[in-house]
Amino acid sequence: MATPLRLGIAGLGTVGGALARLVEAKRDALEKRAQRRIEIVAVSARDRMRERGFSTEGMAWHDDPVSLASHAEIDAYVELVGGSEGAALESVKAALNRGIPVITANKALLAHHGVQLAKLAAKKNSTILFEAAVAGGIPVIKTMREALAGNEVARVYGILNGTCNYILTRMEKEGLTFAECLAEAQRLGYAEADPTFDVGGFDAAHKLAILTSLAFGCEIDLDSIFIEGISNVAIEDIEAAAELGYRIKLLAVAQRTDTGIEQRVHPTMIPTKSALAQVDGVTNAVAIDSDLLGSILLAGPGAGGNATASAVLSDVMDLAIGSVTPTLGVAPANLTPYKRARMRAHEGGYYIRLSVLDRVGAFASIARRMAENQISLESIVQRRRDSDGAESDVAPVVLITHETTEAAVRKALDLVSKDGHLKGEPHMIRIEDLSRD
Structure with a gap:
């Protein structure tokens, strides 16, 4: 049987604690599936004395995640500290620089530094796994x-x-x-x-x-x-x-x-x-x-200790079995530069809620501003007023537009507001039909 996969876990909060308990409770089943033992050999957390529902006896304790990633005798580093900077970033870099694969649930870290870290992982012939970073337990x-x-x-x-x-x-x-x-x-x-x-x-x-x-x-x-x-x-x-x-x-x-x-x-x-x-x-x-x-x-x-720990554990098992892909699906050198799309028409239209002052010409002015910006209205509905008679000088109005651009809608609403016919700010929500473009 292959040598054990030795894990170092930084962060023993809700997710880290759940992960440790899962590894302990399912030890035999995991070993049978991976054909090697999964062992937690080193940990890092703020409070050594906190009760976590599992024993840390026999595990090397590091007060600093960077120390754990840099010095512990581990085969994989599990980062559950959180945050896009500080200990999370530095400890992940330390692990990758040693050629040690990283498992993380840290979406902020990846959103801010994912490409940089993917390049470092590739350079060191390693990888980053992050199933738990998006949508919790959903694979x-x-x-x-x-x-x-x-x-x-x-x-x-x-x-x-x-x-x-x-x-x-x-x-x-x-x-x-x-x-x-x-x-x-x-x-x-x-x-x-x-x-x-x-x-x-x-x-x-x-x-x-x-x-x-x-x-x-x-x-x-x-x-x-x-x-x-x-x-x-x-x-x-x-x-x-x-x-x-x-x-x-x-x-x-x-x-x-x-x-x-x-x-x-x-x-x-x-x-x-x-x-x-x-x-x-x-x-x-x-x-x-x-x-x-x-x-x-x-x-x-999408969240919770067991759901997120389950996703982390799936990454652990991939490492144990040897099923690993490049961090972002392709080699970093093959990632294309991000190209931002130009503003286009939103096919579902917009819902717009206005509090219109009840005065002559207000509705005509709103319709005119919409027309000036080539916005076609599907419907205009005056909502019921408050039953207690409050805000009797205000008519709640809902507009539904046909396909148009957000820039046109925002420009029209800005002009309507400047015309002085509204109480408060206009409110807009996109409408999506969810059919494939």
Whole structure:
């Protein structure tokens, strides 16, 4: 039987602890499958005395992840520290410089430094595995890096943040406000005390940047992603979407166009009948459109100790068996430069919510501004006013546009606002039909 695969794990929090317990509980089954033993021989964490549900006896303890990666007698380094800089980045570099493969769940690290690290791994005849970095326990990285190797991907999109999906689901099903749902998500541990990274769309953007590289064989370009979070989604939008036959999701989309690659993260109205619309709560889902398979959908738990540890363990087993591919699917030298697509018409149109001051000429002025920017309106609906009579001088209005560009919509809305006919800021949500372009 082959020599054991010796692991060094940096970070023994929720995921690291779950991974250690899984390796211990499934030791015999893993050995039978890999034809070699999996052993955790070195660890690093902040608190040596914390109870974690497993014993660290016999494991070399390092207070510093960089020390673990640099000096421990290990065959693979598992980075579960988190963050795009500092100890996470330096420890991964240290491991790769030794020629030791790295396993990580760190999407921020890869979104910011993935290409640089992939080049270092290739130079040292090593690799980085990161199944757990995107969509938790869903095997989307392996699917895109290996199973779809013979396919040409046209588009990858999905629900990549469980916190946002939980909030939007609760708002729809229980009629709660964004603030109420966010507070509940924080109480349950689905959202951090500072939820900006999740609800602002940044977490989903990091994951999308990685998927884009795998889908199109290009360099990672986080800065080219348009990002808009869900904090401005109101219960009125949820209700209007339902009446129009849509549900609102925070959608991450990357697609190839004639002029380059388009990447965006934003609230989106998607048809209620679509499979993606049925993905509720903290669940994640990723859809991939390709030339040979058409459209496939992967869905499952996007976070949590066991789900993420399961994904990390799948990478461990690949190393143990010897099934390893280049970090980003192709050799770094073969990654194409990222080319950002030009602005184009959005085929699904836009939903626009306005609080229009109830005065003569307001509606005519809005229609004129839309026409000046070549925006065709499918419908104009005046929503019901508050039942208590509040804001009686304001008429809630919803506009649905035909295909147009976002630049045209934003220019028109800016002019409408300057005309002085609105109370507050206009609110816009894209409408996607999710059919293949």
